[in-house]
Amino acid sequence: MTTPVLFDVPGPRARARIRIGTIVGALVVLAIIAFVLVRLGGNGQLEGQRWAILFDPSTNVPQRLLEALLRTLRVALLAMVLATALGLLLAVARLSDHRWLRVPVSAFVEFFRAIPLLVVIFALYFVLPGFGIRLSTYAALTAGLVLYNSAVIAEIVRAGILSVDRGQRDAALAVGMRKSQVMSLVLLPQAVRRMLPILIAQLVVLLKDSSLGFIIGYFELLRQARSLVEYFTPRFGNDYTFQLYVAAALLYIAVNVLLSQLARFVERRTRQNARTAAAAPPVLGAGAVAPGQEA
Amino acid sequence: MQFLTDNFPLLRDAFLTTLGLSLLAGLVALVLGTVLAAMRVSPITPLRGLATFYVETFRNTPLTVVFFFIIFGLPQIDFVVGFFPGAVVAVGMYTAAFVAEALRSGINAVGPGQAEAARAIGLTFGQSLREVVLPQAFRTVVPPLGNVWIAMVKNTSIAAGFATTELAATLPRLANANAGDILLILVAVVVGYMLITVPSAYGIHHVERRVAILR
Numbered sequence: 001m002t003t004p005v006l007f008d009v010p011g012p013r014a015r016a017r018i019r020i021g022t023i024v025g026a027l028v029v030l031a032i033i034a035f036v037l038v039r040l041g042g043n044g045q046l047e048g049q050r051w052a053i054l055f056d057p058s059t060n061v062p063q064r065l066l067e068a069l070l071r072t073l074r075v076a077l078l079a080m081v082l083a084t085a086l087g088l089l090l091a092v093a094r095l096s097d098h099r100w101l102r103v104p105v106s107a108f109v110e111f112f113r114a115i116p117l118l119v120v121i122f123a124l125y126f127v128l129p130g131f132g133i134r135l136s137t138y139a140a141l142t143a144g145l146v147l148y149n150s151a152v153i154a155e156i157v158r159a160g161i162l163s164v165d166r167g168q169r170d171a172a173l174a175v176g177m178r179k180s181q182v183m184s185l186v187l188l189p190q191a192v193r194r195m196l197p198i199l200i201a202q203l204v205v206l207l208k209d210s211s212l213g214f215i216i217g218y219f220e221l222l223r224q225a226r227s228l229v230e231y232f233t234p235r236f237g238n239d240y241t242f243q244l245y246v247a248a249a250l251l252y253i254a255v256n257v258l259l260s261q262l263a264r265f266v267e268r269r270t271r272q273n274a275r276t277a278a279a280a281p282p283v284l285g286a287g288a289v290a291p292g293q294e295a
Numbered sequence: 296m297q298f299l300t301d302n303f304p305l306l307r308d309a310f311l312t313t314l315g316l317s318l319l320a321g322l323v324a325l326v327l328g329t330v331l332a333a334m335r336v337s338p339i340t341p342l343r344g345l346a347t348f349y350v351e352t353f354r355n356t357p358l359t360v361v362f363f364f365i366i367f368g369l370p371q372i373d374f375v376v377g378f379f380p381g382a383v384v385a386v387g388m389y390t391a392a393f394v395a396e397a398l399r400s401g402i403n404a405v406g407p408g409q410a411e412a413a414r415a416i417g418l419t420f421g422q423s424l425r426e427v428v429l430p431q432a433f434r435t436v437v438p439p440l441g442n443v444w445i446a447m448v449k450n451t452s453i454a455a456g457f458a459t460t461e462l463a464a465t466l467p468r469l470a471n472a473n474a475g476d477i478l479l480i481l482v483a484v485v486v487g488y489m490l491i492t493v494p495s496a497y498g499i500h501h502v503e504r505r506v507a508i509l510r
Contacts, residue, residue: 010338018338025341032345043372114492115485116452122466127481130474204355211357215456222363242371249360249368256355 045242053240054247061228061244068224069251075138075218076210079145080203086146087153088192092183094158112151118212120144125216137218141210149206156198160191197267204259211252221248298476299483306465306480310487313461316382316451317491321444323387328394333424335399346395353392358453361385366457382454390447397443401436402428434506441499445492452488462487 010018040046053059093105112120121144124135135143164187172186173179192199214222225248229241299306334346353361362385369376376384405428413423455464462484469480 021337021339022341025339025345029341029345039372045372115488116449116463118452118455119463119466119481119484119488122455122463123481126466126470127474127477129470130472130477208355208357211359212453212456214359214363215453222359226367238371242368245364245368245371249356249364252360253352253356256357257351260355 043242050239050243054243064224064228065221065247065251068219068221068248069255071218072210072213072220072252073255075142075145075213075220076207079142079149079210080206082142082146083149083153083206084199084203086150088157088188090150090154091157091161092188094154095161095183097179109151109154112148113155117144117148117209118215120148121212121216137213137216140216141213141218144212145206145209148209149202152202152205153199156195156202157188157191160195161187163194164190193270196270197263200259200263200266204256204263207259208252208256221251224248298472299479302465302469302480305460305468306462306483306487309460309462309465310490312379312459313448313451313487314491316379316386316454316459316461317448319383320386320390320451321447323383324390324394324443324447327387327391328398329429331391331395332398332402333429335395336402336424338420350392350395353389354396356389358385358389358450359456361389362453362457378454378458382451382457382459385457386447386451386454390443390450393443393446394440397436397439398432400439401432404435405431437499437503437506441495441503444499445495448491448495449488 037046044050053061054065055062057063090105090109093101094109096102096105121140124143125137125140128135128140161183168186168190169182172182177185211220211222213220214226217223219227225244228244232240232244331346331349334342335350337343362382365376365381365385366378369381409427409431410423413427418426451461452463454461455467460468465480465484466477469477472480
Protein backbone atom coordinates (compact mmCIF):
# COMPACT_ATOMS: atom_id res chain seq x y z
CA MET A 1 0.00 0.00 0.00
CA THR A 2 1.34 3.44 -0.92
CA THR A 3 -0.83 5.24 1.59
CA PRO A 4 1.84 6.23 4.10
CA VAL A 5 4.02 7.67 1.33
CA LEU A 6 1.41 9.91 -0.24
CA PHE A 7 0.07 11.59 2.87
CA ASP A 8 1.09 12.31 6.44
CA VAL A 9 -0.45 10.57 9.37
CA PRO A 10 -3.62 12.68 9.32
CA GLY A 11 -4.20 15.30 11.99
CA PRO A 12 -7.61 16.18 13.43
CA ARG A 13 -8.73 18.32 10.49
CA ALA A 14 -7.51 15.89 7.90
CA ARG A 15 -9.17 13.07 9.82
CA ALA A 16 -12.44 14.98 9.76
CA ARG A 17 -12.08 15.57 6.04
CA ILE A 18 -11.28 11.91 5.44
CA ARG A 19 -14.29 10.96 7.51
CA ILE A 20 -16.52 13.21 5.39
CA GLY A 21 -14.88 11.81 2.27
CA THR A 22 -15.47 8.27 3.49
CA ILE A 23 -19.13 8.99 4.14
CA VAL A 24 -19.59 10.69 0.78
CA GLY A 25 -17.66 7.87 -0.91
CA ALA A 26 -19.78 5.24 0.82
CA LEU A 27 -22.91 7.11 -0.23
CA VAL A 28 -21.71 7.19 -3.85
CA VAL A 29 -21.01 3.46 -3.78
CA LEU A 30 -24.37 2.77 -2.16
CA ALA A 31 -26.08 5.02 -4.72
CA ILE A 32 -24.51 3.04 -7.55
CA ILE A 33 -25.63 -0.25 -6.00
CA ALA A 34 -29.11 1.13 -5.30
CA PHE A 35 -29.40 2.46 -8.85
CA VAL A 36 -28.52 -0.94 -10.31
CA LEU A 37 -30.93 -2.74 -7.96
CA VAL A 38 -33.78 -0.30 -8.67
CA ARG A 39 -33.15 -0.63 -12.37
CA LEU A 40 -33.16 -4.43 -12.13
CA GLY A 41 -36.14 -4.49 -9.77
CA GLY A 42 -38.11 -2.10 -12.00
CA ASN A 43 -37.76 -4.64 -14.78
CA GLY A 44 -38.73 -7.50 -12.53
CA GLN A 45 -35.29 -9.03 -13.01
CA LEU A 46 -34.94 -9.74 -9.31
CA GLU A 47 -37.97 -12.01 -8.99
CA GLY A 48 -36.91 -15.25 -7.37
CA GLN A 49 -38.73 -17.49 -9.81
CA ARG A 50 -36.77 -15.98 -12.68
CA TRP A 51 -33.51 -17.01 -11.05
CA ALA A 52 -34.83 -20.36 -9.87
CA ILE A 53 -34.48 -21.97 -13.31
CA LEU A 54 -30.71 -21.68 -12.99
CA PHE A 55 -30.78 -24.12 -10.10
CA ASP A 56 -33.71 -26.35 -11.04
CA PRO A 57 -32.43 -29.55 -12.66
CA SER A 58 -35.88 -30.33 -14.10
CA THR A 59 -35.49 -27.42 -16.53
CA ASN A 60 -32.23 -28.89 -17.81
CA VAL A 61 -30.65 -25.44 -17.53
CA PRO A 62 -28.01 -26.27 -14.90
CA GLN A 63 -26.94 -29.38 -16.83
CA ARG A 64 -26.63 -27.43 -20.07
CA LEU A 65 -24.54 -24.71 -18.45
CA LEU A 66 -22.31 -27.28 -16.80
CA GLU A 67 -21.77 -29.12 -20.10
CA ALA A 68 -20.88 -25.80 -21.72
CA LEU A 69 -18.44 -25.02 -18.92
CA LEU A 70 -16.82 -28.41 -19.46
CA ARG A 71 -16.53 -27.70 -23.20
CA THR A 72 -14.83 -24.39 -22.37
CA LEU A 73 -12.43 -26.12 -19.98
CA ARG A 74 -11.74 -28.89 -22.50
CA VAL A 75 -10.54 -26.40 -25.11
CA ALA A 76 -8.61 -24.38 -22.55
CA LEU A 77 -6.84 -27.37 -20.97
CA LEU A 78 -5.84 -28.95 -24.27
CA ALA A 79 -4.60 -25.59 -25.56
CA MET A 80 -2.71 -24.95 -22.30
CA VAL A 81 -0.82 -28.24 -22.54
CA LEU A 82 -0.03 -27.92 -26.24
CA ALA A 83 0.87 -24.22 -26.06
CA THR A 84 3.24 -24.78 -23.14
CA ALA A 85 4.96 -27.69 -24.87
CA LEU A 86 5.25 -25.82 -28.16
CA GLY A 87 6.32 -22.66 -26.36
CA LEU A 88 9.20 -24.47 -24.64
CA LEU A 89 10.37 -25.90 -27.95
CA LEU A 90 10.14 -22.51 -29.67
CA ALA A 91 12.06 -20.80 -26.87
CA VAL A 92 14.88 -23.34 -27.09
CA ALA A 93 14.87 -23.19 -30.89
CA ARG A 94 15.07 -19.40 -30.86
CA LEU A 95 18.21 -19.63 -28.74
CA SER A 96 19.76 -22.26 -31.00
CA ASP A 97 23.25 -21.84 -32.40
CA HIS A 98 21.95 -22.83 -35.83
CA ARG A 99 20.85 -19.92 -37.99
CA TRP A 100 18.53 -22.05 -40.15
CA LEU A 101 16.51 -22.86 -37.04
CA ARG A 102 16.76 -19.56 -35.19
CA VAL A 103 15.64 -17.25 -37.98
CA PRO A 104 12.38 -18.96 -39.02
CA VAL A 105 11.43 -19.58 -35.38
CA SER A 106 12.02 -15.91 -34.54
CA ALA A 107 9.84 -14.91 -37.48
CA PHE A 108 7.10 -17.33 -36.36
CA VAL A 109 7.13 -15.99 -32.80
CA GLU A 110 7.19 -12.32 -33.78
CA PHE A 111 4.43 -12.83 -36.36
CA PHE A 112 1.99 -14.52 -34.02
CA ARG A 113 2.68 -12.01 -31.26
CA ALA A 114 1.94 -9.12 -33.60
CA ILE A 115 -1.53 -10.07 -34.85
CA PRO A 116 -4.78 -10.34 -32.91
CA LEU A 117 -5.70 -13.84 -31.75
CA LEU A 118 -9.13 -13.51 -33.34
CA VAL A 119 -7.51 -12.95 -36.73
CA VAL A 120 -5.53 -16.18 -36.26
CA ILE A 121 -8.73 -18.04 -35.42
CA PHE A 122 -10.59 -16.45 -38.35
CA ALA A 123 -7.72 -17.39 -40.66
CA LEU A 124 -7.95 -21.03 -39.54
CA TYR A 125 -11.72 -21.12 -39.74
CA PHE A 126 -12.54 -18.99 -42.79
CA VAL A 127 -9.38 -19.00 -44.93
CA LEU A 128 -8.11 -22.59 -44.66
CA PRO A 129 -11.31 -24.13 -46.13
CA GLY A 130 -10.40 -22.40 -49.39
CA PHE A 131 -7.34 -24.67 -49.46
CA GLY A 132 -9.36 -27.80 -48.77
CA ILE A 133 -8.68 -27.91 -45.02
CA ARG A 134 -11.95 -27.68 -43.14
CA LEU A 135 -11.54 -27.39 -39.38
CA SER A 136 -14.31 -27.77 -36.83
CA THR A 137 -14.92 -24.80 -34.54
CA TYR A 138 -13.29 -26.86 -31.79
CA ALA A 139 -10.14 -27.51 -33.81
CA ALA A 140 -9.90 -23.95 -35.14
CA LEU A 141 -10.31 -22.45 -31.67
CA THR A 142 -7.78 -24.82 -30.08
CA ALA A 143 -5.24 -24.41 -32.87
CA GLY A 144 -5.58 -20.62 -32.76
CA LEU A 145 -5.09 -20.54 -29.00
CA VAL A 146 -2.06 -22.84 -29.29
CA LEU A 147 -0.35 -20.89 -32.10
CA TYR A 148 -0.83 -17.51 -30.46
CA ASN A 149 -0.04 -18.49 -26.87
CA SER A 150 2.94 -20.68 -27.76
CA ALA A 151 4.55 -17.58 -29.25
CA VAL A 152 3.88 -15.57 -26.09
CA ILE A 153 5.05 -18.42 -23.82
CA ALA A 154 8.18 -18.86 -25.95
CA GLU A 155 9.13 -15.25 -25.20
CA ILE A 156 8.47 -15.70 -21.48
CA VAL A 157 10.60 -18.86 -21.33
CA ARG A 158 13.34 -17.28 -23.44
CA ALA A 159 13.52 -14.34 -21.05
CA GLY A 160 13.74 -16.87 -18.22
CA ILE A 161 16.58 -18.80 -19.85
CA LEU A 162 18.50 -15.60 -20.56
CA SER A 163 18.10 -14.56 -16.92
CA VAL A 164 19.81 -17.68 -15.61
CA ASP A 165 23.32 -16.81 -14.48
CA ARG A 166 25.96 -17.36 -17.18
CA GLY A 167 28.08 -19.36 -14.78
CA GLN A 168 25.47 -22.11 -14.70
CA ARG A 169 25.88 -22.70 -18.42
CA ASP A 170 29.65 -22.44 -18.33
CA ALA A 171 29.89 -24.83 -15.39
CA ALA A 172 27.60 -27.37 -17.07
CA LEU A 173 29.67 -27.22 -20.26
CA ALA A 174 32.86 -27.50 -18.21
CA VAL A 175 31.77 -30.76 -16.59
CA GLY A 176 31.32 -32.15 -20.08
CA MET A 177 27.61 -31.92 -20.75
CA ARG A 178 26.45 -31.65 -24.34
CA LYS A 179 24.56 -28.50 -25.42
CA SER A 180 21.24 -30.32 -25.36
CA GLN A 181 21.94 -31.56 -21.85
CA VAL A 182 22.90 -28.08 -20.66
CA MET A 183 19.59 -26.78 -21.95
CA SER A 184 17.31 -29.57 -20.73
CA LEU A 185 19.01 -30.38 -17.40
CA VAL A 186 20.39 -27.03 -16.27
CA LEU A 187 18.90 -23.97 -17.95
CA LEU A 188 15.27 -24.92 -18.67
CA PRO A 189 14.40 -26.17 -15.16
CA GLN A 190 15.69 -22.95 -13.60
CA ALA A 191 14.04 -20.77 -16.23
CA VAL A 192 10.62 -22.42 -15.90
CA ARG A 193 10.78 -22.31 -12.14
CA ARG A 194 11.64 -18.64 -12.17
CA MET A 195 8.97 -17.77 -14.73
CA LEU A 196 6.24 -19.93 -13.21
CA PRO A 197 4.04 -17.06 -11.93
CA ILE A 198 4.20 -15.27 -15.28
CA LEU A 199 3.54 -18.54 -17.11
CA ILE A 200 0.43 -19.22 -15.05
CA ALA A 201 -0.73 -15.63 -15.58
CA GLN A 202 -0.45 -16.26 -19.32
CA LEU A 203 -2.46 -19.48 -18.93
CA VAL A 204 -5.20 -17.40 -17.24
CA VAL A 205 -5.14 -15.17 -20.32
CA LEU A 206 -5.50 -18.29 -22.47
CA LEU A 207 -8.52 -19.40 -20.46
CA LYS A 208 -10.06 -15.95 -20.90
CA ASP A 209 -9.39 -16.09 -24.63
CA SER A 210 -11.15 -19.40 -25.00
CA SER A 211 -14.34 -17.32 -24.84
CA LEU A 212 -13.52 -16.21 -28.40
CA GLY A 213 -15.08 -19.53 -29.40
CA PHE A 214 -18.38 -17.70 -29.04
CA ILE A 215 -17.59 -15.63 -32.11
CA ILE A 216 -16.97 -18.57 -34.45
CA GLY A 217 -19.86 -20.55 -32.97
CA TYR A 218 -18.12 -23.03 -30.69
CA PHE A 219 -20.67 -24.13 -28.13
CA GLU A 220 -19.04 -22.70 -25.01
CA LEU A 221 -20.79 -20.91 -22.13
CA LEU A 222 -21.85 -17.71 -23.90
CA ARG A 223 -23.06 -19.55 -27.01
CA GLN A 224 -24.93 -21.97 -24.78
CA ALA A 225 -26.58 -19.08 -22.95
CA ARG A 226 -27.61 -17.55 -26.28
CA SER A 227 -29.05 -20.82 -27.47
CA LEU A 228 -30.99 -21.36 -24.25
CA VAL A 229 -32.36 -17.83 -24.60
CA GLU A 230 -33.41 -18.57 -28.17
CA TYR A 231 -35.16 -21.68 -26.89
CA PHE A 232 -36.95 -19.93 -24.03
CA THR A 233 -37.95 -16.66 -25.69
CA PRO A 234 -40.76 -17.99 -27.93
CA ARG A 235 -42.22 -19.83 -24.92
CA PHE A 236 -41.78 -17.43 -22.02
CA GLY A 237 -40.79 -14.15 -23.65
CA ASN A 238 -37.66 -12.50 -22.32
CA ASP A 239 -38.30 -13.68 -18.77
CA TYR A 240 -35.06 -15.62 -18.36
CA THR A 241 -32.72 -13.88 -20.79
CA PHE A 242 -30.88 -11.64 -18.35
CA GLN A 243 -30.53 -14.40 -15.77
CA LEU A 244 -28.94 -16.81 -18.24
CA TYR A 245 -26.46 -14.17 -19.40
CA VAL A 246 -25.53 -13.35 -15.82
CA ALA A 247 -25.05 -17.05 -15.06
CA ALA A 248 -22.75 -17.58 -18.05
CA ALA A 249 -20.69 -14.50 -17.20
CA LEU A 250 -20.39 -15.42 -13.52
CA LEU A 251 -19.23 -18.94 -14.37
CA TYR A 252 -16.50 -17.51 -16.58
CA ILE A 253 -15.42 -15.04 -13.92
CA ALA A 254 -15.44 -17.69 -11.18
CA VAL A 255 -13.17 -20.04 -13.13
CA ASN A 256 -10.79 -17.21 -13.97
CA VAL A 257 -10.64 -15.95 -10.39
CA LEU A 258 -9.82 -19.48 -9.21
CA LEU A 259 -6.93 -19.81 -11.65
CA SER A 260 -5.71 -16.28 -10.79
CA GLN A 261 -5.69 -17.23 -7.11
CA LEU A 262 -3.58 -20.26 -8.00
CA ALA A 263 -1.16 -17.97 -9.82
CA ARG A 264 -0.92 -15.73 -6.76
CA PHE A 265 -0.35 -18.75 -4.50
CA VAL A 266 2.44 -20.04 -6.73
CA GLU A 267 4.00 -16.59 -6.85
CA ARG A 268 4.08 -16.38 -3.06
CA ARG A 269 5.59 -19.86 -2.87
CA THR A 270 8.23 -18.96 -5.44
CA ARG A 271 9.10 -15.78 -3.59
CA GLN A 272 9.47 -17.70 -0.35
CA ASN A 273 11.89 -20.07 -2.05
CA ALA A 274 13.73 -17.20 -3.70
CA ARG A 275 16.75 -17.78 -1.51
CA THR A 276 17.25 -21.23 -2.98
CA ALA A 277 16.85 -19.92 -6.51
CA ALA A 278 19.47 -17.63 -8.00
CA ALA A 279 19.49 -14.04 -6.80
CA ALA A 280 18.81 -11.74 -9.76
CA PRO A 281 15.13 -11.17 -10.55
CA PRO A 282 14.19 -12.13 -14.12
CA VAL A 283 13.75 -9.28 -16.57
CA LEU A 284 11.43 -9.56 -19.54
CA GLY A 285 13.22 -8.53 -22.72
CA ALA A 286 12.38 -5.21 -24.36
CA GLY A 287 9.04 -5.36 -26.10
CA ALA A 288 7.98 -8.47 -24.24
CA VAL A 289 4.34 -8.15 -23.36
CA ALA A 290 3.59 -8.08 -19.68
CA PRO A 291 1.33 -10.97 -18.72
CA GLY A 292 -2.32 -10.33 -18.20
CA GLN A 293 -2.31 -7.54 -20.71
CA GLU A 294 -2.96 -9.65 -23.74
CA ALA A 295 -6.40 -10.23 -25.15
CA MET B 296 -5.71 -8.45 -57.16
CA GLN B 297 -8.95 -7.48 -58.86
CA PHE B 298 -10.78 -8.78 -55.81
CA LEU B 299 -8.65 -6.70 -53.49
CA THR B 300 -9.28 -3.48 -55.43
CA ASP B 301 -13.00 -4.30 -55.66
CA ASN B 302 -13.17 -4.58 -51.90
CA PHE B 303 -10.87 -1.67 -51.21
CA PRO B 304 -13.68 0.63 -49.91
CA LEU B 305 -14.77 -2.07 -47.46
CA LEU B 306 -11.23 -2.62 -46.22
CA ARG B 307 -10.55 1.11 -45.95
CA ASP B 308 -13.71 1.68 -43.93
CA ALA B 309 -12.89 -1.34 -41.77
CA PHE B 310 -9.41 0.03 -41.13
CA LEU B 311 -10.81 3.44 -40.20
CA THR B 312 -13.34 1.75 -37.88
CA THR B 313 -10.54 -0.14 -36.13
CA LEU B 314 -8.50 3.06 -35.85
CA GLY B 315 -11.44 5.11 -34.54
CA LEU B 316 -12.49 2.38 -32.13
CA SER B 317 -8.92 2.14 -30.82
CA LEU B 318 -8.54 5.89 -30.34
CA LEU B 319 -11.92 6.39 -28.66
CA ALA B 320 -11.60 3.31 -26.44
CA GLY B 321 -8.04 4.35 -25.62
CA LEU B 322 -9.30 7.74 -24.49
CA VAL B 323 -12.03 6.17 -22.34
CA ALA B 324 -9.50 3.74 -20.85
CA LEU B 325 -6.94 6.46 -20.11
CA VAL B 326 -9.43 8.78 -18.37
CA LEU B 327 -11.24 6.03 -16.46
CA GLY B 328 -7.99 4.22 -15.66
CA THR B 329 -6.42 7.39 -14.23
CA VAL B 330 -9.46 8.01 -12.04
CA LEU B 331 -9.37 4.39 -10.85
CA ALA B 332 -5.66 4.57 -10.07
CA ALA B 333 -6.17 7.77 -8.07
CA MET B 334 -9.04 6.11 -6.19
CA ARG B 335 -6.84 3.12 -5.38
CA VAL B 336 -4.21 5.23 -3.65
CA SER B 337 -6.66 7.63 -1.96
CA PRO B 338 -7.21 7.62 1.81
CA ILE B 339 -10.96 7.13 1.34
CA THR B 340 -11.70 3.48 2.01
CA PRO B 341 -14.98 3.03 0.07
CA LEU B 342 -13.47 4.55 -3.08
CA ARG B 343 -10.38 2.37 -2.70
CA GLY B 344 -12.60 -0.68 -2.31
CA LEU B 345 -14.70 0.24 -5.32
CA ALA B 346 -11.63 0.74 -7.52
CA THR B 347 -10.05 -2.52 -6.33
CA PHE B 348 -13.29 -4.37 -7.03
CA TYR B 349 -13.51 -2.84 -10.50
CA VAL B 350 -9.93 -3.71 -11.43
CA GLU B 351 -10.07 -7.27 -10.06
CA THR B 352 -13.40 -7.98 -11.76
CA PHE B 353 -12.42 -6.69 -15.18
CA ARG B 354 -9.02 -8.35 -15.11
CA ASN B 355 -10.70 -11.69 -14.53
CA THR B 356 -13.45 -11.22 -17.09
CA PRO B 357 -12.85 -12.16 -20.72
CA LEU B 358 -13.38 -9.17 -23.02
CA THR B 359 -15.85 -11.29 -24.98
CA VAL B 360 -17.99 -11.52 -21.85
CA VAL B 361 -17.84 -7.74 -21.38
CA PHE B 362 -18.96 -7.26 -24.99
CA PHE B 363 -21.65 -9.88 -24.60
CA PHE B 364 -23.03 -8.12 -21.56
CA ILE B 365 -23.04 -4.66 -23.05
CA ILE B 366 -24.52 -5.68 -26.40
CA PHE B 367 -26.98 -8.41 -25.28
CA GLY B 368 -27.33 -7.97 -21.52
CA LEU B 369 -27.90 -4.24 -21.09
CA PRO B 370 -30.93 -4.05 -23.46
CA GLN B 371 -32.63 -6.45 -21.03
CA ILE B 372 -32.57 -3.71 -18.42
CA ASP B 373 -33.56 -1.04 -20.96
CA PHE B 374 -30.13 0.35 -21.77
CA VAL B 375 -29.87 -0.02 -25.51
CA VAL B 376 -26.44 0.88 -26.89
CA GLY B 377 -25.46 0.94 -30.54
CA PHE B 378 -22.89 -1.58 -31.75
CA PHE B 379 -20.04 0.88 -32.25
CA PRO B 380 -20.60 2.89 -29.04
CA GLY B 381 -21.05 -0.44 -27.25
CA ALA B 382 -17.69 -1.60 -28.60
CA VAL B 383 -16.03 1.64 -27.45
CA VAL B 384 -17.50 1.23 -23.97
CA ALA B 385 -16.61 -2.48 -23.74
CA VAL B 386 -12.99 -2.11 -24.87
CA GLY B 387 -12.57 1.14 -22.90
CA MET B 388 -13.94 -0.22 -19.64
CA TYR B 389 -11.96 -3.45 -19.96
CA THR B 390 -8.69 -1.68 -20.77
CA ALA B 391 -9.21 0.89 -17.99
CA ALA B 392 -8.50 -1.87 -15.45
CA PHE B 393 -5.10 -2.55 -17.03
CA VAL B 394 -4.34 1.18 -17.32
CA ALA B 395 -5.14 1.57 -13.63
CA GLU B 396 -2.81 -1.29 -12.71
CA ALA B 397 0.01 0.12 -14.85
CA LEU B 398 -0.43 3.58 -13.30
CA ARG B 399 -0.58 2.20 -9.80
CA SER B 400 2.71 0.36 -10.25
CA GLY B 401 4.07 3.62 -11.65
CA ILE B 402 2.89 5.53 -8.57
CA ASN B 403 4.54 2.90 -6.40
CA ALA B 404 7.76 3.38 -8.35
CA VAL B 405 7.97 7.12 -7.57
CA GLY B 406 10.47 7.48 -4.77
CA PRO B 407 8.96 8.00 -1.30
CA GLY B 408 11.20 11.06 -0.91
CA GLN B 409 9.30 12.83 -3.69
CA ALA B 410 5.94 12.52 -1.98
CA GLU B 411 7.49 13.35 1.39
CA ALA B 412 9.14 16.47 -0.03
CA ALA B 413 5.84 17.52 -1.64
CA ARG B 414 4.12 17.20 1.72
CA ALA B 415 6.94 18.95 3.50
CA ILE B 416 6.48 22.10 1.39
CA GLY B 417 2.80 21.99 2.27
CA LEU B 418 1.14 20.59 -0.85
CA THR B 419 -2.19 18.91 -0.22
CA PHE B 420 -2.88 15.31 -1.21
CA GLY B 421 -4.49 16.43 -4.47
CA GLN B 422 -1.66 18.82 -5.26
CA SER B 423 1.12 16.38 -4.49
CA LEU B 424 -0.62 13.78 -6.63
CA ARG B 425 -1.26 16.23 -9.48
CA GLU B 426 1.97 18.20 -9.45
CA VAL B 427 4.58 15.76 -8.19
CA VAL B 428 3.64 12.09 -8.17
CA LEU B 429 1.46 11.59 -11.27
CA PRO B 430 3.74 13.45 -13.74
CA GLN B 431 6.60 11.18 -12.68
CA ALA B 432 4.40 8.11 -12.60
CA PHE B 433 3.21 8.79 -16.16
CA ARG B 434 6.83 8.78 -17.32
CA THR B 435 7.77 5.47 -15.74
CA VAL B 436 4.61 3.88 -17.10
CA VAL B 437 5.21 4.79 -20.73
CA PRO B 438 6.45 1.28 -21.64
CA PRO B 439 3.73 -0.65 -19.76
CA LEU B 440 1.07 1.77 -20.99
CA GLY B 441 2.41 1.27 -24.49
CA ASN B 442 2.02 -2.49 -24.10
CA VAL B 443 -1.54 -1.97 -22.88
CA TRP B 444 -2.28 0.22 -25.90
CA ILE B 445 -0.94 -2.34 -28.38
CA ALA B 446 -2.79 -5.19 -26.66
CA MET B 447 -5.92 -3.02 -26.79
CA VAL B 448 -5.60 -2.37 -30.52
CA LYS B 449 -5.45 -6.13 -31.02
CA ASN B 450 -8.39 -6.57 -28.66
CA THR B 451 -10.61 -4.28 -30.73
CA SER B 452 -10.83 -7.23 -33.15
CA ILE B 453 -13.34 -8.82 -30.78
CA ALA B 454 -15.85 -6.18 -31.91
CA ALA B 455 -16.04 -8.30 -35.09
CA GLY B 456 -18.14 -10.80 -33.16
CA PHE B 457 -20.60 -8.09 -32.18
CA ALA B 458 -21.69 -6.57 -35.46
CA THR B 459 -19.02 -3.88 -35.80
CA THR B 460 -17.43 -4.11 -39.23
CA GLU B 461 -13.82 -3.52 -38.31
CA LEU B 462 -10.77 -5.14 -39.87
CA ALA B 463 -11.13 -8.69 -38.57
CA ALA B 464 -14.83 -8.72 -39.49
CA THR B 465 -13.98 -8.52 -43.20
CA LEU B 466 -12.75 -12.15 -43.07
CA PRO B 467 -16.05 -13.88 -42.24
CA ARG B 468 -17.85 -11.41 -44.49
CA LEU B 469 -15.75 -12.32 -47.52
CA ALA B 470 -15.26 -15.97 -46.52
CA ASN B 471 -17.04 -17.26 -49.61
CA ALA B 472 -14.46 -15.79 -51.98
CA ASN B 473 -12.04 -18.23 -53.60
CA ALA B 474 -8.88 -19.30 -51.81
CA GLY B 475 -6.38 -16.88 -53.35
CA ASP B 476 -8.66 -13.88 -52.89
CA ILE B 477 -9.46 -14.52 -49.23
CA LEU B 478 -5.75 -15.06 -48.57
CA LEU B 479 -5.09 -11.60 -50.00
CA ILE B 480 -7.76 -10.17 -47.70
CA LEU B 481 -6.07 -11.91 -44.76
CA VAL B 482 -2.77 -10.30 -45.71
CA ALA B 483 -4.49 -6.92 -46.00
CA VAL B 484 -6.07 -7.35 -42.55
CA VAL B 485 -2.74 -8.29 -40.96
CA VAL B 486 -1.07 -5.31 -42.67
CA GLY B 487 -3.92 -3.10 -41.44
CA TYR B 488 -3.28 -4.02 -37.82
CA MET B 489 0.45 -3.59 -38.26
CA LEU B 490 -0.13 -0.12 -39.73
CA ILE B 491 -1.36 0.80 -36.26
CA THR B 492 0.80 -1.33 -33.97
CA VAL B 493 4.24 -0.99 -35.60
CA PRO B 494 4.28 2.85 -35.69
CA SER B 495 2.83 2.79 -32.16
CA ALA B 496 5.65 0.59 -30.90
CA TYR B 497 8.15 2.88 -32.61
CA GLY B 498 6.50 6.01 -31.18
CA ILE B 499 6.33 4.54 -27.67
CA HIS B 500 10.01 3.69 -27.82
CA HIS B 501 10.74 7.26 -28.93
CA VAL B 502 8.62 8.82 -26.17
CA GLU B 503 10.17 6.44 -23.66
CA ARG B 504 13.65 7.74 -24.47
CA ARG B 505 12.51 11.37 -24.49
CA VAL B 506 10.80 11.35 -21.11
CA ALA B 507 12.98 8.82 -19.31
CA ILE B 508 14.16 10.16 -15.97
CA LEU B 509 17.35 9.05 -14.32
CA ARG B 510 17.05 7.94 -10.75
